[in-house]
Amino acid sequence: AQSVAQPEDQVNVAEGNPLTVKCTYSVSGNPYLFWYVQYPNRGLQFLLKYITGDNLVKGSYGFEAEFNKSQTSFHLKKPSALVSDSALYFCAVRAGTGANNLFFGTGTRLTVIP
């Protein structure tokens, strides 16, 4: 069975400070990991994905994520937060070949304080 955990419902960070949104996963087979962001009244927007290769993945809007196999984590990071980064962030996983859909975490609301 596959699962994704986002242990923090809410993360607050001051503008200009680095941010981290945490995600851990459990999946049988190779994990394929994704981050999406959801702004109010808008659909989920793709940020980045890890398939294979370099453990540090760079994505849209200056975000990056680090895949850590031993800790089964895929934390989202950004060196300097912007107020416009305030949104709901979802980590998702797809399990191996033959799987089609994404399995999402419950989301983390990021608030960047000016």
Next chain:
Amino acid sequence: GAGVSQSPRYKVAKRGQDVALRCDPISGHVSLFWYQQALGQGPEFLTYFQNEAQLDKSGLPSDRFFAERPEGSVSTLKIQRTQQEDSAVYLCASSLGAGTTLNEQFFGPGTRLTVL
């Protein structure tokens, strides 16, 4: 270019009514997914189409839920005899390749269904 569009954006139904939710995927996208997002939760998978074929409907919560994509483009999610627990945002997503490829999914804005 145009993204994934969904209509209506909001739907209010009385308990017991049937509803139909429409999804227009990105042109040329092979794969189409439906997800249900309850308040305060992440999206949960409902069903998957590869072109016109419904290859996975394991997430449909009951036989009141039915989805189709007859010509491999537009899809409709139908809910019969709606119940209050059906209240949620229904998200549609499409991706370029077949489902087992690892293309990212592009999501529509969703349809917020409220069942009174």
